[in-house]
Amino acid sequence: MDKFAVLQFYGLLKREVLEHQNLFIGAPAVVASLLLVACTWVATQVDQSQLAELLRYVPVMSDGLSIFELAPFFMLLAIPFILTLYICSVIYLTNTLYQDRKEMSVLFWQSMPVSNLKTVLSKVFVIVFVVPGFYVLIIFATYLITMAWLTILGINNDVDLVGIGYMFLAAIASLVLIYISIIVTSLWLLPSIGWLLLFSAFAKKTPLLWAGGVLILVGFLEDFIFGTQFLANWIASRTSDPRQYLIFDFQSVFERVFNYDTLFGVVVGGILITGAVFMRRFTD
Amino acid sequence: MKGLILGSRYRLLVVTLIIYMGFLVAEGMIIGREARAKKCVGFCFEFDSADLEEIWKRRNGNENIGVELESMGDV
Amino acid sequence: MTNIVEAKSLRKNYGNFTALDGVDLTIPKGAISGLIGPNGAGKTTTLKALIGLCDVEGELIVAGQDPRVSRHKLMENVCFIADVGILPKWLKVSSVIDYVEAVHPRFDRKKVEKFLSTTDIPANKRIKNLSKGMVTQLHLALVMAIDVELLVLDEPTLGLDIIYRKEFYDRLLNDFYDENRTIIVSTHQVEEIETLLSHLVFINKGKIVLDSLMSDLPSIYTEVLVDADKIAQADSLQPINVRELLGKKSYTYESVPIEQLEVLGELRTPSVADLFVAKLKEEKHG
Numbered sequence: 001m002d003k004f005a006v007l008q009f010y011g012l013l014k015r016e017v018l019e020h021q022n023l024f025i026g027a028p029a030v031v032a033s034l035l036l037v038a039c040t041w042v043a044t045q046v047d048q049s050q051l052a053e054l055l056r057y058v059p060v061m062s063d064g065l066s067i068f069e070l071a072p073f074f075m076l077l078a079i080p081f082i083l084t085l086y087i088c089s090v091i092y093l094t095n096t097l098y099q100d101r102k103e104m105s106v107l108f109w110q111s112m113p114v115s116n117l118k119t120v121l122s123k124v125f126v127i128v129f130v131v132p133g134f135y136v137l138i139i140f141a142t143y144l145i146t147m148a149w150l151t152i153l154g155i156n157n158d159v160d161l162v163g164i165g166y167m168f169l170a171a172i173a174s175l176v177l178i179y180i181s182i183i184v185t186s187l188w189l190l191p192s193i194g195w196l197l198l199f200s201a202f203a204k205k206t207p208l209l210w211a212g213g214v215l216i217l218v219g220f221l222e223d224f225i226f227g228t229q230f231l232a233n234w235i236a237s238r239t240s241d242p243r244q245y246l247i248f249d250f251q252s253v254f255e256r257v258f259n260y261d262t263l264f265g266v267v268v269g270g271i272l273i274t275g276a277v278f279m280r281r282f283t284d
Numbered sequence: 285m286k287g288l289i290l291g292s293r294y295r296l297l298v299v300t301l302i303i304y305m306g307f308l309v310a311e312g313m314i315i316g317r318e319a320r321a322k323k324c325v326g327f328c329f330e331f332d333s334a335d336l337e338e339i340w341k342r343r344n345g346n347e348n349i350g351v352e353l354e355s356m357g358d359v
Numbered sequence: 360m361t362n363i364v365e366a367k368s369l370r371k372n373y374g375n376f377t378a379l380d381g382v383d384l385t386i387p388k389g390a391i392s393g394l395i396g397p398n399g400a401g402k403t404t405t406l407k408a409l410i411g412l413c414d415v416e417g418e419l420i421v422a423g424q425d426p427r428v429s430r431h432k433l434m435e436n437v438c439f440i441a442d443v444g445i446l447p448k449w450l451k452v453s454s455v456i457d458y459v460e461a462v463h464p465r466f467d468r469k470k471v472e473k474f475l476s477t478t479d480i481p482a483n484k485r486i487k488n489l490s491k492g493m494v495t496q497l498h499l500a501l502v503m504a505i506d507v508e509l510l511v512l513d514e515p516t517l518g519l520d521i522i523y524r525k526e527f528y529d530r531l532l533n534d535f536y537d538e539n540r541t542i543i544v545s546t547h548q549v550e551e552i553e554t555l556l557s558h559l560v561f562i563n564k565g566k567i568v569l570d571s572l573m574s575d576l577p578s579i580y581t582e583v584l585v586d587a588d589k590i591a592q593a594d595s596l597q598p599i600n601v602r603e604l605l606g607k608k609s610y611t612y613e614s615v616p617i618e619q620l621e622v623l624g625e626l627r628t629p630s631v632a633d634l635f636v637a638k639l640k641e642e643k644h645g
Contacts, residue, residue, distance in 0.1 A: 004464055011461025018454055019447075105447040110412055111439040112462050115431040202297050218301060222309075230312035231305065237317075268307055275300030282293045283412050291414060 012114065012122035013130060016096075023088040024131050028138040031084050036145060052157030055150065059163035067170040072248040074174035075181070078139050082245075085135050085182065089127050093196035094208045096123050097280060106283045116280040120273060124193060132182040136175050143171040181247040184256050188244060191265050194272025201279035238265065363388045363509055363541045364409060369417040371404055371565075378404040379415060380565035387572075388508075389538045391555055394545040395635055396562035402545040403442070405562065406513045409543070410439050422508050435464060438502040442514035446494055448487035452480055459501050470504035474534075492523035499527060503535045510535070512544040516551075524548070528555060553631035561638050568638045581620055582629040583610045589623045596620070600637030611637040
């Protein structure tokens with residue numbers, strides 16, 4: 001691949017991260033801080049010896065389980081971060097092609113030799129691959145701080161640290177699962193990503209309202225004109241099962257990525273993203 | 285044709301949505317996805333105001349209101 | 360190729376408003392071309408069309424490419440500075456330099472750093488914290504560090520004080536322009552740039568009113584300070600504009616032989632500003 005093209009794409013990704021530091025780094029950092037403060041407060045309410053007793057019980061609980069079998073437990077602990085990621089992703093996708101038109105900087109971005117296709121694809125790439133990486137790093141930092149505190153507690157109370165160390169390895173394994181899970185879920189949600197990008201590029205005001213309003217309108221029109229509800233049923237089939245949003249083992253990754261529903265969603269998402277690329281030509 | 289579609293953001297949006305819906309409807313028909321939304325079951329969706337009057341009449345003479353509600357359908 | 364811009368029958372409507380109404384425009388390579396027109400005349404729409412930021416009907420070739428088809432390829436060879444402050448306000452100076460270096464194949468970082476070393480613009484300051492003049496200086500620095508054939512400027516000095524305006528054009532001419540490069544600039548401040556221009560275009564209500572090399576103007580347009588007893592004769596030659604000047608009447612003529620005008624009074628070539636007013640009044644009165 002052309003070295004300049006790679007560097008150019010990297011420049012686009014860097015731009016996205018710099019512009020949305022609050023969403024990509026600030027938000028998970030705030031969640032991490034709140035969780036640590038909450039845990040610290042809980043720890044101060046509980047007798048230290050009781051906590052130590054719980055730590056002694058850890059090797060018993062995890063006896064016979066591999067770190068990958070323990071990893072799903074830590075995935076559940078990361079749910080606040082994952083929810084934050086989804087909320088920030090909606091904010092990002094809704095604003096990313098709208099904000100620079102609102103403040104006229106789109107004239108600068110478009111005066112550079114970067115195609116609308118590359119611009120839009122860089123935004124999809126950032127939200128699917130790059131942002132989860134930042135969130136995972138912050139989750140890792142949270143686990144690290146927590147483990148350090150538990151280690152100190154263990155040392156002060158003569159608790160065997162092997163159990164704590166084993167849990168930490170399981171936490172690390174969960175990070176890999178979380179990252180893969182988010183990427184696979186992003187592919188599953190590609191139609192939603194495309195939908196938000198389309199209206200981010202289209203709307204002159206309130207893009208989120210447009211995105212929601214048109215979705216309802218299209219569903220209503222389908223029912224009113226044709227008497228069918230394929231859109232509503234399709235959306236329901238993709239959002240009804242919470243298990244669609246988390247992967248708890250590596251074995252199911254291939255099956256989740258290369259199944260008909262995911263691949264059809266990628267095609268539909270591709271149509272909407274293509275619409276967003278063409279919509280980008282309207283700079284007002 | 286391309287100029288016509290790409291000349292206006294509204295026309296482009298409508299065309300994109302038509303293609304999007306076309307794919308969904310075609311896929312739904314091919315794989316046999318349910319064309320009508322699944323019927324919602326539950327107290328609220330099957331509630332009939334006539335039942336309320338019935339309940340009120342019976343309540344005045346019958347304390348087992350829970351049984352009355354259950355007999356109306358899935359709750 | 361001798362022309363950097365070739366446009367025929369450009370049309371653009373915004374709803375019921377006609378922004379461009381059959382614009383034919385040819386700009387020779389190596390020119391410094393001024394696009395002059397009143398508010399709402401179609402200057403910005405024309406310039407945006409040249410760089411593919413605005414879809415128009417008609418034939419359009421800029422630097423050998425159709426901007427509507429391959430905008431991003433065209434922008435490797437064309438730079439644009441708009442009238443509004445378009446540099447992203449949240450970026451730092453150093454970050455915007457990093458960004459342009461990453462995405463533009465013809466950007467020379469050393470040139471922009473050399474330019475900025477002569478200004479008061481700090482590298483770690485955000486663009487929103489810079490004055491309007493500094494933002495324009497920064498944008499000019501970025502543009503001058505890119506090796507392009509065509510520079511399109513849409514009212515680049517709007518709202519700047521005289522010092523920044525003079526410095527802008529001085530740098531542009533001394534450090535950027537050469538005969539292989541073309542500059543197209545639109546501005547209200549005609550007097551400021553008329554000595555710089557080699558090509559002149561007037562636009563009004565979406566139509567081109569004048570398209571001429573500056574060197575051809577003296578042979579086409581003449582202003583005559585008419586003696587009081589020659590007024591009737593002056594009127595009969597169908598001037599495009601008449602105005603009061605120093606107690607006398609000044610008549611502007613287009614394509615009238617000099618021999619017929621010499622007898623009327625004192626002759627001179629009208630300034631671009633006066634010619635602009637004259638052409639607009641001619642349009643108004645038909």
